[in-house]
Amino acid sequence: MTLKASSHGQWSSKMGFILAAVGSAVGLGNIWKFPYMVGDSGGAAFVLVYLLCVFLIGMPILVAEWMIGRRGQHNPINSVVKVAEQNNRAKVWGLIGVAGTLGAWLILSFYSVIGGWALSYIGFSGAGDFSGISPEGAGELFSNFLGSPGTLLGWHTAFMALVVVIVAMGVSNGLERAAKLLMPALVLLLLVLVVYGITTPGFADAMAFMFQPDLTKLTGQTVLAALGHAFFTLSLGMGIMLAYGSYLGEDVNLLKTARTVVILDTVIALLAGMAIFPVVFTNGLDASAGPGLIFVTLPLAFGQMGAGSILGVLFFILLVFAALTSAMSLLEPVVELLEERTPMNRIGATLVAGIATWLLGIASVLSLNLWSELHLLPGMTVFDSLDYLTSKFMLPLTGLGAIVFLGWAMNQDSVLKELQLSGGQATAWQLASRYIAPIGVVIVFISSLFS
Ligand code: PHE
Ligand code: NA
Numbered sequence: 001m002t003l004k005a006s007s008h009g010q011w012s013s014k015m016g017f018i019l020a021a022v023g024s025a026v027g028l029g030n031i032w033k034f035p036y037m038v039g040d041s042g043g044a045a046f047v048l049v050y051l052l053c054v055f056l057i058g059m060p061i062l063v064a065e066w067m068i069g070r071r072g073q074h075n076p077i078n079s080v081v082k083v084a085e086q087n088n089r090a091k092v093w094g095l096i097g098v099a100g101t102l103g104a105w106l107i108l109s110f111y112s113v114i115g116g117w118a119l120s121y122i123g124f125s126g127a128g129d130f131s132g133i134s135p136e137g138a139g140e141l142f143s144n145f146l147g148s149p150g151t152l153l154g155w156h157t158a159f160m161a162l163v164v165v166i167v168a169m170g171v172s173n174g175l176e177r178a179a180k181l182l183m184p185a186l187v188l189l190l191l192v193l194v195v196y197g198i199t200t201p202g203f204a205d206a207m208a209f210m211f212q213p214d215l216t217k218l219t220g221q222t223v224l225a226a227l228g229h230a231f232f233t234l235s236l237g238m239g240i241m242l243a244y245g246s247y248l249g250e251d252v253n254l255l256k257t258a259r260t261v262v263i264l265d266t267v268i269a270l271l272a273g274m275a276i277f278p279v280v281f282t283n284g285l286d287a288s289a290g291p292g293l294i295f296v297t298l299p300l301a302f303g304q305m306g307a308g309s310i311l312g313v314l315f316f317i318l319l320v321f322a323a324l325t326s327a328m329s330l331l332e333p334v335v336e337l338l339e340e341r342t343p344m345n346r347i348g349a350t351l352v353a354g355i356a357t358w359l360l361g362i363a364s365v366l367s368l369n370l371w372s373e374l375h376l377l378p379g380m381t382v383f384d385s386l387d388y389l390t391s392k393f394m395l396p397l398t399g400l401g402a403i404v405f406l407g408w409a410m411n412q413d414s415v416l417k418e419l420q421l422s423g424g425q426a427t428a429w430q431l432a433s434r435y436i437a438p439i440g441v442v443i444v445f446i447s448s449l450f451s
Contacts, residue, residue: 013249018257019176020244020329021235025265026183027326028114029233031190031319032294034269035276039287041225042217043209047273049223053230053440054266060429060437061236061399062258064406067418069245070254075336076100076239079246080405089409096401100239101333103394105353107238108330109360110386112163113368115323116155117295118316120145125312130303135283138299142292152365157358159320163327164354167335168347175325186318187268189311193275193298196305202281209287210273224448227441228391233265237395237402240329243336255419275301291383331357392448400441407434 038046071086072079077097084093124130129141145151166175197203231237272294279297280287289296302312331353338349367374367381376385406415407430415433416426 014252014257016173016176017244017248017252018260019179020247021241021257021261022183022264023176023179023322023325024235024240024244024329025233025261025326026186026268027322028111028118028319029229029326030265030269031272031322032114032118032291033229034233035273036289036291036293037225037229038210038273039277039280039293040290041222042214043287044211044213045215045217046222046226047210047270048213049218049226050230051266053227053444054234054262056432057227057399057437057440058230058234058236059258059262060433061231061403062234062241062262063254063419064402064433065236065239065241065399066245066248066254066258067406067415068402069242070248070250072242073246075246075340076242076333077337078340079242084405084409087410089405093401093405093409096398096405097239097242099394099398099401100237100242101337103390103398104238104240104330104333105357105360106386106394107232107390108163108327108334108357110364110383111323111327111330112160112357112361113152113156113364113383114291115159115163115320115327116152116157117145118319118323119159120151120155121295121299122313122316122320124299125302125309125316128309130299130312131309133299133303135285135296135300138296138303141299142295145295146292146368149365149369152368153362156361156365159323159327160354160358160361162324163331164350166324167328167331167354168350170346175328178321179325182318182321185314186322187271189315189318190268190271190275192311193301193315194271196301197275197278200278200282202283203278205281206274206277209277209281210270220444220447220449220451223444224392227396227444228393231395231399232391233269234262235326235329237397237399238330239333239398242402243333244329253420255421396441396445400438403433403437403441407438 068083069079072082074082075097077094080097081091081094084091124141133141197206235241276294276297277287279285279301283300285297298312298315302308302315305311331350334353334357335346335349338344338353339346342349344352364383364386367383372381374381376382377388380388412430416422416429419429421429
């Protein structure tokens with residue numbers, strides 16, 4: 001009896017943890033961002049580098065963040081400082097946590113704008129706007145939508161309000177439990193879209209575009225984009241996985257869990273690409289259309305399918321849901337920081353963090369229309385600049401900090417013991433965590449300076 005009870009307890013804590021981690025990882029990054037980056041960066045060569053980055057660099061860093069969090073048992077900043085002290089290292093390592101929290105705030109500001117797009121597309125689909133729509137019509141629907149700052153602001157506000165209410169009420173757990181049901185539903189709808197894609201004439205071209213790499217298409221910039229997206233999609237370099245690690249029991253096997261999360265995240269991104277590109281090639285659309293890609297292609301797919309309006313509504317609801325669980329995880333570190341460093345209570349901290357994020361998001365909204373000529377970084381709108389700064393700069397650097405900390409500042413015997421590794425496996429892990437992952441990040445950075 002005792003045995004049964006305790007193994008049940010373990011199971012539910014493990015399950016809760018995996019759901020939270022998957023909820024954070026799977027989101028707009030997989031379904032909105034991955035396909036348009038593949039399109040922007042020339043297809044299969046990008047996919048290949050992305051996969052290498054996810055498995056060789058992302059996975060070890062995911063393990064590193066969880067382990068530091070589990071040992072630190074605090075918020076990201078204090079956890080790193082505490083583990084640094086345990087290993088007789090300087091407190092500056094705490095900067096990893098500071099940079100992460102700042103990154104989370106910046107990302108959520110534009111993430112919420114895109115979450116707003118997804119919200120409004122539930123309405124478009126429900127109103128039957130997609131049925132029989134032409135490629136031009138879908139393009140127009142989207143560009144009219146982008147051209148109206150008031151509408152975008154409204155949806156950004158609605159999305160951010162949802163996030164704040166969920167985080168403030170502390171019902172995140174419920175939402176994560178709902179993920180058990182909704183995540184498979186999302187995968188199912190993606191499969192429906194892929195099957196629809198198979199019936200269209202552009203399917204073969206789409207598969208070739210995604211899976212037949214032409215390595216001459218690679219530049220330092222596309223490799224950096226692939227690396228940055230590996231971090232973005234796994235929620236790395238932001239202290240989020242660090243924070244989740246602090247709730248982890250000793251019984252959870254970090255390597256196995258990381259493998260589960262990474263594979264799930266990758267499969268969902270690849271399915272999204274396989275759903276989108278057949279529509280692109282069948283309708284002669286531009287694969288490098290940028291952030292609007294899924295918002296132009298999906299209406300076409302749903303518009304031509306039987307029961308397409310209903311499937312469209314369902315799909316965008318599930319997308320919003322996936323975006324919400326990621327957004328919650330992005331708001332959390334900011335809330336925690338305010339709660340611990342100021343006299344604010346949880347509700348006050350959530351409100352203040354939410355409003356600060358919402359305000360910054362307005363700049364991204366305007367950069368899509370009224371401020372489209374305003375450049376923050378050279379040649380980049382506010383929206384593009386925030387995306388660039390976070391994905392291509394802050395996340396990889398912070399992640400690099402975490403893996404260097406684990407590989408070089410922490411006691412290696414205890415790391416190997418915690419991962420239950422010995423012999424050849426231990427050597428492989430050491431190779432990955434001390435050399436391949438950190439050197440990989442550095443090489444990508446250097447090569448991006450030259451092209
Ligand atoms: N990983 C999430 C996604 O793919 C986005 C995210 C990034 C969430 C960073 C948390 C932290 O959509
Ligand atoms: Na993701």
